[in-house]
Amino acid sequence: MIGPFIQADNLTYRAGSSTLVKGASLSLFAGEFTVIIGPNGAGKSTLLKMLTGELRPLTGSIHYGTACITRLPAWRLACQRAVMAQGIRLAFPFSVYEVVRLGIDGVGRTRVRHARHALVADALATADITHLAARSYQTLSGGEQQRVQFARVLSQLKAGSSVEPQQALFLDEPIASLDLCHQFDLLDTAKAQAADGVGVLAVLHDLNLAITYADRLIVMKEGMIVAQGSPADVISNALLKDVFDVSLLIETRDNMPCILPQSRLHGRDAARAGAHVGHFLQKA
Amino acid sequence: MSIAHSTATDLLAQHINRQQRNAIHLTIALIVLACSLAILSLGNGAVAIPPANVMKVLGAGITGNSDFLQSREALVILNIRMPRLMLGFMVGAALAVSGALMQGLFRNPLADPGLVGVSAGAGLAAAVMIVLGERYLSGFIGNLPFAALPLAAFLGGLISTLLLYAIATRQGRTSIATMLLAGVALGALAGATTGLLAYISDDRQLRDLSFWSMGSLGGATWTKVFAIAPIVLPLLCTVPLLARGMNALALGEAEAFHLGLPVQRIKALAIVLVALAVGASVAAAGIIGFVGIVVPHLLRLLIGPDHRMLLPLSAVAGGALLIGADIIARLSVAPAELPIGIITAAIGAPFFLWLLLRRTGLSE
Numbered sequence: 001m002i003g004p005f006i007q008a009d010n011l012t013y014r015a016g017s018s019t020l021v022k023g024a025s026l027s028l029f030a031g032e033f034t035v036i037i038g039p040n041g042a043g044k045s046t047l048l049k050m051l052t053g054e055l056r057p058l059t060g061s062i063h064y065g066t067a068c069i070t071r072l073p074a075w076r077l078a079c080q081r082a083v084m085a086q087g088i089r090l091a092f093p094f095s096v097y098e099v100v101r102l103g104i105d106g107v108g109r110t111r112v113r114h115a116r117h118a119l120v121a122d123a124l125a126t127a128d129i130t131h132l133a134a135r136s137y138q139t140l141s142g143g144e145q146q147r148v149q150f151a152r153v154l155s156q157l158k159a160g161s162s163v164e165p166q167q168a169l170f171l172d173e174p175i176a177s178l179d180l181c182h183q184f185d186l187l188d189t190a191k192a193q194a195a196d197g198v199g200v201l202a203v204l205h206d207l208n209l210a211i212t213y214a215d216r217l218i219v220m221k222e223g224m225i226v227a228q229g230s231p232a233d234v235i236s237n238a239l240l241k242d243v244f245d246v247s248l249l250i251e252t253r254d255n256m257p258c259i260l261p262q263s264r265l266h267g268r269d270a271a272r273a274g275a276h277v278g279h280f281l282q283k284a
Numbered sequence: 285m286s287i288a289h290s291t292a293t294d295l296l297a298q299h300i301n302r303q304q305r306n307a308i309h310l311t312i313a314l315i316v317l318a319c320s321l322a323i324l325s326l327g328n329g330a331v332a333i334p335p336a337n338v339m340k341v342l343g344a345g346i347t348g349n350s351d352f353l354q355s356r357e358a359l360v361i362l363n364i365r366m367p368r369l370m371l372g373f374m375v376g377a378a379l380a381v382s383g384a385l386m387q388g389l390f391r392n393p394l395a396d397p398g399l400v401g402v403s404a405g406a407g408l409a410a411a412v413m414i415v416l417g418e419r420y421l422s423g424f425i426g427n428l429p430f431a432a433l434p435l436a437a438f439l440g441g442l443i444s445t446l447l448l449y450a451i452a453t454r455q456g457r458t459s460i461a462t463m464l465l466a467g468v469a470l471g472a473l474a475g476a477t478t479g480l481l482a483y484i485s486d487d488r489q490l491r492d493l494s495f496w497s498m499g500s501l502g503g504a505t506w507t508k509v510f511a512i513a514p515i516v517l518p519l520l521c522t523v524p525l526l527a528r529g530m531n532a533l534a535l536g537e538a539e540a541f542h543l544g545l546p547v548q549r550i551k552a553l554a555i556v557l558v559a560l561a562v563g564a565s566v567a568a569a570g571i572i573g574f575v576g577i578v579v580p581h582l583l584r585l586l587i588g589p590d591h592r593m594l595l596p597l598s599a600v601a602g603g604a605l606l607i608g609a610d611i612i613a614r615l616s617v618a619p620a621e622l623p624i625g626i627i628t629a630a631i632g633a634p635f636f637l638w639l640l641l642r643r644t645g646l647s648e
Contacts (some may be wrong), residue, residue, distance in 0.1 A: 078544025092589035
């Protein structure tokens with residue numbers, strides 16, 4: 001058994017007086033698709049930013065292989081991991097082709113011209129945006145922009161793979177504005193990357209998609225990791241009640257938990273709605 | 285599906301070819317424009333010299349034909365108009381490239397070298413030198429040397445930029461937003477102090493002050509050219525190294541870091557280079573506005589925002605613009621001449637308004 005590609009121990013991050021992440025430890029393995037779930041403000045994005053090197057943790061350490069992240073220069077890190085952040089807006093009217101090409105401008109610039117073009121064209125085709133290549137990024141819809149950023153990240157990963165054998169892919173809510181079909185497309189592509197040996201870490205909000213795609217789930221609440229493991233082990237009524245404060249109906253299909261949204265009214269909100277009505281009637 | 289795909293691929297190839305063709309055509313056009321303006325500029329002035337003779341003098345200058353170089357036309361061209369042309373081109377190129385860099389750095393197409401405090405600091409230092417210099421310094425060093433004013437302006441611009449940079453940098457990270465806001469505050473402070481100095485100055489000082497703040501290439505000499513060349517040329521040579529960084533910064537600082545770029549180093553290098561180049565230009569030619577905004581914008585409309593083409597072409601176009609503006613400045617009220625800052629503002633301000641209208645979508 002080989003060790004984890006990325007090992008993070010006891011990470012804490014503080015902004016002002018509030019602690020956003022408290023004592024988080026996790027391992028990211030090559031070839032695994034790991035998904036972080038949790039309510040808004042649970043510290044998912046902050047944890048992801050520490051793992052990518054964008055934020056420096058207050059305490060704790062992060063290792064890529066055997067190297068401490070603080071010792072890796074930016075270009076070296078860029079060969080080992082690609083990052084898709086949320087809602088990227090451009091300052092200037094770059095075309096879609098140019099935005100995707102930015103992915104290889106740092107990592108793949110030593111390659112010859114037509115090899116670079118092939119990398120970009122490949123990424124465009126994978127993200128299904130070849131027909132948008134000449135369009136200005138700023139005129140695209142939110143979902144289309146997200147696919148462009150995904151293509152950029154893919155091209156960076158591909159360009160870096162010739163330098164570094166082990167790589168990680170970080171996706172922060174990558175499907176937030178995508179239509180259903182492209183949600184599956186993107187997650188399938190990410191899953192295929194994992195199958196190729198890349199360690200994938202994604203923040204997702206859709207629990208069913210998280211369960212379907214994740215090899216490992218990490219559940220966060222109030223800055224702490226409260227559970228991690230395979231979806232079947234992690235997802236339970238008690239956990240969802242504790243973390244998301246909702247009672248949902250969980251069924252098991254093909255040995256996987258499946259969450260039915262329409263059952264929500266049986267839980268807290270039903271009680272609250274009833275109380276409101278009662279209160280209103282009393283007043284009247 | 286495969287037909288749709290191959291059509292999209294064809295369109296992609298067409299798009300790339302069109303972009304490359306546009307860039308090449310524009311490069312050739314700008315170089316031709318700059319050269320024709322240069323010949324026009326060398327030929328026009330108090331003594332009109334036909335272009336053919338200008339070429340003859342230039343040819344003699346290159347081959348070292350000393351007999352011909354003693355002619356009056358040759359002396360006018362080589363000692364008066366050539367340094368002025370060189371100075372104009374360098375100042376224009378430095379201002380336009382600095383503008384493009386500042387816009388990339390601040391991720392804002394309306395940014396200007398003035399924003400990083402260069403102009404405000406240089407303006408204040410120049411005002412101090414003009415108004416107080418004679419009163420307090422002449423006791424120590426006699427008559428003020430001719431170079432005192434440009435030197436003060438250069439140092440003032442550099443110091444204010446470094447001050448802003450220090451204010452905006454915490455724990456090794458420079459906050460571009462803080463720098464912008466602090467620049468506005470320091471600019472207001474410098475403006476108020478300059479105003480106070482104008483208030484206490486006498487008539488002659490006031491005249492010097494206002495002429496300096498309108499900019500002029502009138503005092504161009506070979507000494508000035510050789511003084512600012514070692515400051516401006518490094519900016520122009522380093523620009524290709526900064527282009528990729530500027531492209532990546534358009535996505536945001538975090539993304540540029542993710543792409544593998546040394547973001548802090550790129551920011552520091554861009555700020556220092558711009559401060560030096562603009563400080564030198566202001567020192568050599570006074571305050572010349574709007575070149576830094578107009579030129580990069582126009583080029584972005586023509587060839588797109590890729591800094592690898594934008595930055596070098598900004599240098600050529602900025603130089604050409606200033607040479608052109610200088611020709612207008614000399615010919616419009618000959619034998620006197622207008623301050624060149626008035627010409628660039630008269631071209632730049634309406635253009636800027638048009639850009640603002642475009643941005644709000646009125647003509648899109």
